[in-house]
Amino acid sequence: MEVFIAQLISGIKLGSLYAVVVICYNLLILVTGILHLGYASLLVLSMYAAWFVLNATNNNLILGISAGIVSGIVIGTVTAPLFLPFIKRRAILEALVISLALGIISGDVMSHWFNLGLPIAFPSSLQMEGTTVASIIIVFAFLYFLNRTKRGRILRAVAQDTEVARILGISVTKTAIFSFALAGLLGGLTAILFAMSTGTASSILGDSLVIKALAVLFLASIGNLRGGLICALILGVVESLAMGYLPGDWTNAIAFSVVVVILLFKPEGLFGEQH
């Protein structure tokens, strides 16, 4: 029973981190139509940025955390123009390839150039409790922004109907860039939370994260914000319980087994609508 409770708490902690990651995927899908396969690797890049600054500043937490967050915004904003031509033409497949390329390139950069390809470790002073609460705050802050602010309404308008949004005088291009920057900001914040929670990162963490994100997205129904949050928590708990009771790392297999079973019975995802 103790093991179960410990793994459950650990699962909720993990799930809450996944929830923020999945929010970013859904944000980009809803506003730009792009499933950003490289997003998780770019998030890990922010972890590396934080690690660099921590090393350079004798573990100054404020500077390190700021570097993680700022690098997320910069990465998001700088990579946005790569996708714009494809967003305008609604060339979703080509945009998918671009996103995959970004993920592969950033993963290779991390594995070849940084720390001789070895995993990085964050100082113990960064490892603190509270990542679950922080994740929940981020999620609620994002939902508040989306539902209660002018900029959030603009994002939702573009997500619902780009033609109507244009007619209302909304620049779809500027909104797309903003969504990448926002996803970058959230990614930077999540990078810090992952660093606080796990204490370590490596170039392959992005590959692992994108698999988890895809599992949640397909389980919930791509683009479903509420469903994504719930399924992220479910995945976190299932993974954590698996790690507690099964030998070896079966987390990816379990995640996708659950996805396959659900999709066989409900092809539109748990929270999707039948067409």
Added chain:
Amino acid sequence: MEQNNNVLTIENISVFYGHICAIRNVSLDAQEGEIVGLIGANGAGKSTVMKAVLGIQRSSSGSIEFLGKDITRMSTERIVASGIVYVPEGGGVLPFMTILENLQLGAIHFKGNLNDRLKQVFERFPILEERQHQLAGTLSGGERQMVAVGRALMSAPKLLMLDEPSLGLGPKVVAGVFNIILDLQKAGYTILLSEQNARKTLQCANRAYVFQTGDIMLNGTGRELLDNPVVQQAYLGG
């Protein structure tokens, strides 16, 4: 010296969809406080004119001036910010947002007091205030049209372009729509009105243009066109 009260001046614009010419050498204007009707069959080019004014479709030639400023190559964002509002066919309300949110989106570029504008729109359409937290997708066709017009008024536009506001609506609701249009004119709005309902349009318009396969066939005052035998034959069942 004759004063130019033109809010909108379109000179010789042509718009192509690929190789297909949607409108050809179209010239028209709208003066302050007028209702200018664009009538013609489906596909005659009426909506294309409005979309060209808004910058959603680009004209390959000619010029469009709004309040003396050339807006031919301006972005849609800047055109809307300068005071032109377009209500598309069907209204274009966002179904998964509430009535209030749809109205708020109409004022993205509005610099004044948003609550005052909201109050004025609610005074004109009290039912929107009652149901402001209802999702727009749950409304009837006529109610959506009301939301669309209300949203258009939120930015206090200098030119209001209404594209087929009566399309798909029952006769009683259509009468209500045209009453709203006349009411808006009394309140000082300049309105460009595209309609297939030729009779009602010519009855309320100061002037109108008759479109046929991308060209302007006839133009004149509403009264003149109502009495025109060609118009009567083609559009009024006469």
